[in-house]
Amino acid sequence: MKVLVAVKRVIDYNVKIRVKADNTGVETANVKMSMNPFDEIAVEEAIRMREKGLATEVIVFSAGPAQCQETIRTALAMGADRGVLVQSDAELQPLAVAKLMKAVVDKEQPGLVIVGKQAIDDDSNQTGQMLAALLGWSQGTFANKLNVVDGSAEVKREVDGGLENIKIKLPAVITTDLRLNEPRYASLPNIMKAKKKPIEMLTADALGVDIAPRLKVLKVEEPPKRKSGIKVKTVAELVDKLRNEAGVI
Amino acid sequence: MAVLVVAAHDGKTVRSNVANAVTAASQMDPDVHVLVAGNNAGEAAKSAAAIQGVTKVLDAEDAAYANWVAEDVAPLVVKLAPGYSHVVMAADSVGKNLAPRVAALLDVAQVSEAIKVVSPDTFVRPIYAGNAMATVQTADKIKVVTIRPTNFKAAAGGGSAPVEQIGGTGAGGLASYVGAELSKSERPELTSAKIVVSGGRGLASGENFKMLEALADKLGAGLGASRAAVDAGYVPNDYQVGQTGKVVAPDLYIAIGISGAIQHLAGMKDSKTIVAINKDEEAPIFQVADYGIVGDLFQIVPELTAAVEKK
Ligand SMILES: Cc1cc2nc3c(=O)[nH]c(=O)nc-3n(C[C@H](O)[C@H](O)[C@H](O)COP(=O)(O)OP(=O)(O)OC[C@H]3O[C@@H](n4cnc5c(N)ncnc54)[C@H](O)[C@@H]3O)c2cc1C
Ligand SMILES: Cc1cc2nc3c(=O)[nH]c(=O)nc-3n(C[C@H](O)[C@H](O)[C@H](O)COP(=O)(O)OP(=O)(O)OC[C@H]3O[C@@H](n4cnc5c(N)ncnc54)[C@H](O)[C@@H]3O)c2cc1C
Numbered sequence: 094m095k096v097l098v099a100v101k102r103v104i105d106y107n108v109k110i111r112v113k114a115d116n117t118g119v120e121t122a123n124v125k126m127s128m129n130p131f132d133e134i135a136v137e138e139a140i141r142m143r144e145k146g147l148a149t150e151v152i153v154f155s156a157g158p159a160q161c162q163e164t165i166r167t168a169l170a171m172g173a174d175r176g177v178l179v180q181s182d183a184e185l186q187p188l189a190v191a192k193l194m195k196a197v198v199d200k201e202q203p204g205l206v207i208v209g210k211q212a213i214d215d216d217s218n219q220t221g222q223m224l225a226a227l228l229g230w231s232q233g234t235f236a237n238k239l240n241v242v243d244g245s246a247e248v249k250r251e252v253d254g255g256l257e258n259i260k261i262k263l264p265a266v267i268t269t270d271l272r273l274n275e276p277r278y279a280s281l282p283n284i285m286k287a288k289k290k291p292i293e294m295l296t297a298d299a300l301g302v303d304i305a306p307r308l309k310v311l312k313v314e315e316p317p318k319r320k321s322g323i324k325v326k327t328v329a330e331l332v333d334k335l336r337n338e339a340g341v342i
Numbered sequence: 343m344a345v346l347v348v349a350a351h352d353g354k355t356v357r358s359n360v361a362n363a364v365t366a367a368s369q370m371d372p373d374v375h376v377l378v379a380g381n382n383a384g385e386a387a388k389s390a391a392a393i394q395g396v397t398k399v400l401d402a403e404d405a406a407y408a409n410w411v412a413e414d415v416a417p418l419v420v421k422l423a424p425g426y427s428h429v430v431m432a433a434d435s436v437g438k439n440l441a442p443r444v445a446a447l448l449d450v451a452q453v454s455e456a457i458k459v460v461s462p463d464t465f466v467r468p469i470y471a472g473n474a475m476a477t478v479q480t481a482d483k484i485k486v487v488t489i490r491p492t493n494f495k496a497a498a499g500g501g502s503a504p505v506e507q508i509g510g511t512g513a514g515g516l517a518s519y520v521g522a523e524l525s526k527s528e529r530p531e532l533t534s535a536k537i538v539v540s541g542g543r544g545l546a547s548g549e550n551f552k553m554l555e556a557l558a559d560k561l562g563a564g565l566g567a568s569r570a571a572v573d574a575g576y577v578p579n580d581y582q583v584g585q586t587g588k589v590v591a592p593d594l595y596i597a598i599g600i601s602g603a604i605q606h607l608a609g610m611k612d613s614k615t616i617v618a619i620n621k622d623e624e625a626p627i628f629q630v631a632d633y634g635i636v637g638d639l640f641q642i643v644p645e646l647t648a649a650v651e652k653k
Contacts, residue, residue, distance in 0.1 A: 119474055210586070211586060213605075216470070216585065217452070219452050226416065231517040234438070235438075251580070252435040254522065255523050258521050260517070270579075309478065309479045310477070310478055311477040313474050313475065315474065316472055319616075322628075322631050323632070324634045325634070331617065331633055332646070334633050339594070339614075339615040341593045341614065342561060
């Protein structure tokens, strides 16, 4: 069985982002970009499946500008086999990404697709569920543990009250949560090897997918700032402030 | 056209965040229907009918709806959706799982975690862990929106909307529920608690969380944690507050041994009053704290617990 994983190129989680002065978005020029952390977890899970003999090939998908090839290379260096980039400089919203992925799934026929539960830039938490819907597949979202057993998958999910266990039919879409695994670092030899692995370049046009954005971003603003507080010296002072100034206890 | 709020419930009552979703929905259109899909969920439907502002409750009974399997509930919502201008859900683990599936089946975009309804087609939503606020407009005929409950006041009770029974759509056989391992707690639920006591890596062990439990119990507070504390296994996953965990906005948030990474701040910086207890005076948590106290938590927490009166 082939496994398809999605990797999104996002602003690195350590970067303190800045809203553009003209309020059209967030400053991305000269900012460190990385693979979405949830996608590292997705790549790791797929590679482990191949190492256990549960998967035959790990294919990495990304959609976005040409630089996404670097993100795909990172996944290849971790151990994935080959990449597919749908190159686009246009804004891609989750429904469009899901449609692009569906087109690639139709071509590649993987038995499992693994994506991150949420991209840490737009925080949508949509793409995996949308892809599952478009394919008519089951979905194992917010996966904490994944166990693939003859034609189905047992998924432990992180939910509001704790953990939930479901059993879903394959093929399926899995979305990763933080505790699914700890992604490996790529070793130097593997980084070198990854340079020779193939990346197929596609376009939305060639796949016949309409990627026009459905949501129009009217403006992007800074959030309101909290006014800075004070430091107190003693617990007694803290309790007094909470009781008599803030009135919260 | 009316708005359809899809309610998560436990068979007896709808989740408390449904009342917040109803408030958000009534800002989109005053005619608000609530869908309660379940198996013997009549009591839950009644609890939805009691939320003020609700004009009708749809009680859809089907064995397939017993455990909120998205694959089975989505077709029902999709069937009902053409009669509505909006489909609204709270952005909790049920809404996050179901709403995008519904949106894709309807071939519409989804607005995730709206914090403000500007007009029926325009919403404000946080991006980049709340470090930017995007105002987005949707042109889709049916608008699928998840809302962040902490940004909308809960609608009051005392209403009496009519409940209409509707049929189910059956099981598709794609997915089945096996069971749950829920964390048991007598404490208030994290996202609706008035006070939240939260611990981080500074606690150094799960055992030490008992100290926070003692404080929480005295204050009648819910218990939360940073990702680091969850990853280290000190507490279960559902305690995680933050960008990729739960979003809370209590009257009082006490961050103990938490450094204040942006991913953590994303989940708590809308709290009314924030207290930080940390031994590192440079810790970023102090930048958002109204009251900070620099020192060893193992000394300060027991002192604080002793100093507050039991609620
Ligand atoms: C203010 C604003 C400005 C924007 N500016 C831009 C912009 O300049 N350029 C631009 O391209 N988009 C832009 N977008 C669009 C935004 O980045 C898309 O909505 C995003 O691609 C999809 O949402 P998400 O990543 O949050 O999805 P989620 O559903 O949270 O993503 C979940 C998972 O889906 C997969 N996935 C999602 N997108 C991709 C992808 N492209 N490739 C591979 N896997 C993916 C990943 O596995 C990811 O972990 C902007 C949006 C807003 C609101
Ligand atoms: C994709 C992604 C998603 C994430 N999502 C989240 C999320 O949703 N929520 C979240 O919380 N994090 C999240 N994180 C992690 C986040 O970046 C931080 O790593 C995490 O919040 C740190 O937790 P902490 O503050 O407990 O630990 P640390 O940063 O290690 O801080 C521990 C603090 O305890 C203090 N301390 C230690 N001992 C004592 C003592 N005896 N007395 C007083 N103070 C003491 C230290 O001074 C320090 O400030 C995410 C990260 C990524 C990459």
